[in-house]
Amino acid sequence: MNTQRFGILIRPSANRVYAESSVALLEAELEVLDRTLLGGRVGDVASRTIGGVPYLTFSADGLSERDVALLSNLSSLYALFRLGEGTALHPVGLNPLERLDDDLLTIQKYAGKTNEYFTKLLLNVTLWSSASGPHMTDRRLRVLDPMCGRGTTLNQAMMYGYDADGVDIDGKDFEAYAGFLRTWLKRKRLKHTAETSPVRRDRKVVGRRLDVVYGLSKEEYRSGDRHRLTVVNADTVRAAEFFAAESFDVIATDAPYGVQHGARNREALTRSPLELLTRALPGWVRLLRPGGAVGISWNTCVTGREEAVEALAAAGLEPLEEGPYLKFRHRVDQAIVRDVIVARKP
Ligand SMILES: C[S@@+](CC[C@H](N)C(=O)[O-])C[C@H]1O[C@@H](n2cnc3c(N)ncnc32)[C@H](O)[C@@H]1O
Incomplete structure (x- = not known):
């Protein structure tokens, strides 16, 4: 040819x-x-x-x-x-995987939102690098964002027609996202249920969860072919307590930047993003299917790339440290030079 x-x-x-x-x-x-x-x-x-x-x-x-x-x-x-x-x-002629209206990604505006196009890039390169990549367009994959904020990654996963789950420690983000999603599903007249309930361990409440079940169309919902989304409001270090082991194809997250942005100090909870990653990664890895991939974006002004590579390797992952994977570093603002790292679970 x-x-x-x-x-x-x-x-x-x-x-x-x-x-x-x-x-x-x-x-x-x-x-x-x-x-x-x-x-x-x-x-x-x-x-x-x-x-x-x-x-x-x-x-x-x-x-x-x-x-x-x-x-x-x-x-x-x-x-x-x-x-x-x-x-x-x-x-x-283009043929993108777009199962829902794209205002799902653009309506919410708030300090600390990860840009929706960057989020798509992070999800794409992680997904393509996983064993499920070849099935991007023909299977319903399952995506976890273990520090999901108000759900930009989850919304992109929904756009792709995937099941999506998230964890975030910030109660206000949890409430804002739950409220947004309920309103959005209603306004789009998509059949759904959305329930918030406490999460208990040993009879103690350790967090809250939002469980959403929806259909991309009425027919889909009626036929029982339903999509699922769960967000847990808790510390991500406990992520493995909330979901079944080896149930995710991909984990993608934009880690705390270790700097303050916006009026609210949403980052105060985590002074050291590296320390948080190191503590959270073992649980995340447990949730990932063999052949699954983790993609993390973070602020290199606070944590160097070698440290991120070491943290991923120490958790038993294989960081992809060659060719295009080393070319994602870019400046976001004065205090943030963002990079992306992708690693696979053997
Ligand atoms: C860069 S923001 C992610 C924003 C998100 N991608 C969005 O667009 O809304 C980092 C998130 O990590 C969350 N976070 C920080 N420490 C956490 C912890 N220990 N457990 C769970 N989430 C945490 C913060 O609450 C914040 O929402």
């Missing part, structure tokens, strides 16, 4: 999120997709300006329907073109 060139138009909002890093981050994400699921067929990745607008271009020996479906989920992809003669652009 003839080699063709393609161009990805980057979502305009990605530039606002990542400033000058947006092309580099998309390139790293594309490279992870290529080596995990596209079989290394993507070549000559380069940035190019066409008509005054930046594109990430690459070559491939044609793209199958499955290739396009996978590429369609790149977090900052806005449009995909086959490049023609001169500056001609031929649109390639």
Whole structure:
């Protein structure tokens, strides 16, 4: 087959999120997709300006329907073109995995929210690196965000049609997310039940949980083919007490940044993100299926990459420390230089 060139138009909002890093981050994400699921067929990745607008271009020996479906989920992809003669652009029809309206991800706005496109990137690269990656589009996977805040990762997992679970220690976040999700499901007229109840251990209340069961459509709900979401308001160090062992395909989380942001001091609870990771990882690993992957983003101004690698390895995981996995570092603001690390459970 003839080699063709393609161009990805980057979502305009990605530039606002990542400033000058947006092309580099998309390139790293594309490279992870290529080596995990596209079989290394993507070549000559380069940035190019066409008509005054930046594109990430690459070559491939044609793209199958499955290739396009996978590429369609790149977090900052806005449009995909086959490049023609001169500056001609031929649109390639996208087929993203989007089971729900995207305002699920954009309505909530609050200090400390992880940007929804970055969250999608983190979930994508973790998912693709797990043994379940090849089933991204044909199975209902299960995702855990063990420090889920107000649920950006959970919402992205719902968008993909997956079951999603979260843990967060912050009671206000728990309440705000429970309230948001109830209202959203009602407004979208999606059939559901949502119940909040205390979590007890040895007759003591150790937290609260929100259990949501919903259908992507009325037919789905009626037929009993229902989606599930649980959020537990508790310390993530206890995560393994709340869910069944080896039941998650992927764990993805944006760790506390160890700095204060916004009016509320939501980070005061955890002065040292590394210490928290070290204590929480054994429980998280227990929850992960063999072949499952953990993806963590964190602030490198507070914890170095080597320390993060050591913490993951000490918990029995295999950190993926090569190629594109080393290219996700980017500045968020003056006090935060964020990075991503992915590790697999053997
Ligand atoms: C960077 S924020 C994550 C924000 C989230 N991705 C969102 O978009 O809403 C880190 C979260 O870790 C939570 N956290 C900190 N220490 C924790 C602990 N020991 N157990 C559970 N959650 C914790 C904080 O409450 C905060 O919500």
